[in-house]
Amino acid sequence: MNRELIINVSKSEITIALAEDKRLVELGKESVKTGFAVGDIYLGRVRKIMPGLNAAFVNIGHEKDAFIHYLDLGPQFASLQKLVGQLTGAKKKNVQFDTFKLEQPIGKTGKIANLLATGQSIVVQIAKEAISTKGPRLTSDISLAGRNVVLIPFSNKISISQKIRSAEERKRLKKIALSILPKNYGVIIRTAAQGKNETDIGQDITSLIDKWEEVLRNIKTLEPPSLLLGEMNRANTILRDSLNGSFSAIVVDDKEMYDEVREYIKVIAPEQEKIVKLYKGKIPVFDHYDISRQIKSLFSKYVSLKRGAYLIIEHTEAMNVIDVNSGNRAKVADDQESTAMDVNLMAAEEIARQLRLRDMGGLIIIDFIDLHKAENRQKLYKTMQEFMAGDKAKHTVLPLSKFGLMQITRQRVRPEAIEHLEEVCPMCGGTGKVTSTVSIERELENMISYYAGEKKIKQLRLLVSPYVAAYLKSGFPSVRRRWMSKYGFRLKIGIDQSLGIVEYKFLDRKDRVLL
Incomplete structure (x- = not known):
């Protein structure tokens, strides 16, 4: 598969398009001026305790207070707050983290009012960006993601990606991590670490420990609400999580961003530095790679498929609904079951792509064309799972119900892409109807x-x-x-x-x- 990453930089935002075989499959936007991205670590101040929700609202500098639930505090929250207390107290002690004494983990059934109070300082990490009328969702179970590992402070546990199946390789990676990790640090070894040598993994762990030490220094010197550690920009995040041998080109239309991406590639995958290219064409980069046309045609209520079939995508507050229609296909085919199966399989591939492209989250209901044979319904379910396998967002696909409906749940941590490209009509309020x-x-x-x-x-x-x-x-x-x-x-x-x-x-x- 030919995969290209095209990055367009403007004064106000960075737009990243991921194309597979020239077809747009992911579209991300990052504002240059506004922060609050997933992974950012903040020193916040508790604004309000909500005992009924067992949650709290926290001021991290966003226009809307962020939200944290008791279960998002993490088992080592007591240790984190003890550390924050020592760093922000009247004496502001110097803390050697690898000799810091950890507290007992908190239980899963406690009360947030027993751990937090209004006005208290708290270290949090953004788990979900602000979406619509809701502020950011927070966690205090801090983690720092790298190319090969995810560093977990206040832990001494080593976990390995389940996708690494070789027992010998898992044993080797665990041995490397054990030899490098200081006390009070744990890691999750990512799939990308498979086959990497001790030097690569060691550099990754060391750089993440340096970042955590930076967080500790900032806690001591900054007042809440303050950013302690910003996640890298969206382009480099995609490179960190997705870069592999299948990338054929990374095209950037801005010299500064080009240098930044190239330097990052040089660190994580020096053999692929040559695929980074600076676009110098006279027409916009998205027009040159046919991305602009695809954006306009794909962010529509109606999505055309081959030979007359099409999808209708509706967005509501509670869920997203997708209807599959055969169009002209039903008029020309004799075998109704065969036609329905053909259209459904074609629709399944496009739906998986649309979910990634629009970054649709929550509950998605798909009304496929009715299938009468059990083996066909099972085949459609398995095929949908295969198409969704390439989606990095956490998701669950359920088999077809007796009414022919398929349910998919998909995690969304950023605002849906279509929200950036469309606004609700001020006249009809999004209904499509005005007063007669x-x-x-x-x-x-x-x-x-x-x-x-x-x-x-x-x-x-x-x-x-x-x-x-x-x-x-x-x-x-x-x-x-x-x-x-x-x-x-x-x-x-x-x-x-x-x-x-x-x-x-x-x-x-x-x-x-x-x-």
Whole structure:
């Protein structure tokens, strides 16, 4: 598979597109000005304890208070708070972390009010970015991700990725980690570490320990709310987690970002430094690689498939719903079961791609075309699992229900990509419907009756959109003339292009807006 990472840099944001065989499969945006990314570590201040939720709201500097539940404090929270207390207390002690005495782990059924108090300083890490009206979701179970390992402070446990199946390799990696790790540090050895030598793994662990030491120094010197350690930018995060031999090119259209990416590649995979390229073309990089067209065509309610079939994707507050339609296929095929299976398999591949592309999260319900044979339903379920296997977000795929519906749950830690590209229509509120012309006519007449009858106003000027103006002036007699005759006053109708289709303003003789 040919995989390309295309990075577009502007003054306000960085946009990263991942294409597989020239098809866009992931799209990420990172604001240059706003922080609060997943993985960032903050020194926050507890704003409010919520005993009923067994949770707390924490001020980390975001416009909305962040949220942390008791279960997200982590088993070593008592040790973390003891350390924070020593670093931020009146004496501000110097702490040697590898000799620090750990406290007993906290239980899973405790009360957050027994551990936190309003105004208390707390070290937290962003687990989920702010989405819609919700602030960031936090954890105090701190971890630092590297290329080969994930460092876990306040732990002495070594875990190994289940994808590394060789018992001999697992034993080798564990031995390397044991020989390098100081006391009070644990690690999760990632799949990328498979086959790596002791030097590569050792450098990774050492760099992560240095980062944790930086966090400790910042706790001592900064006041909450403050950023203690920022996660690397989104482009380098993707490189850290996804870079392998299948990448054919990493294209960047900004010299500064190009240098940054190239330096990072030189550290984690020096043999692939040559695949990083600086784009110098005259047309925008996304246009050159056909990314712009794919963004416009894919972020639609309707997604076309081959030979007339299509998907309809609906977003609601509670879930996302995807309907699979055969379109013209049903008219040309004799075997209904075969046609349904063919369309469903084609749809499954595109749905897996759309989930990654739009970064859809939560509950996803898919209404596939009905299949009557049990073996076909099972095959569709297995195929969907295979297509979803490449998705790095945590997900669960359930078999088809007796109603032919498939349920998928997918973790989302960042705002859905489509939220960055679309806004809710201010006129219809996202419903796709506005007040009918008849209703507007009735509403306007009620206002005119009020001004002409109760307020005794003899002359009015009405500003409306061109659409409503045409309606009020057309016909014989027109709506405007009927109103003037009925209420015995003078009415002028003007056009205001800035008004929405069903918005209006009444003005008096001195062009003052009437309320």
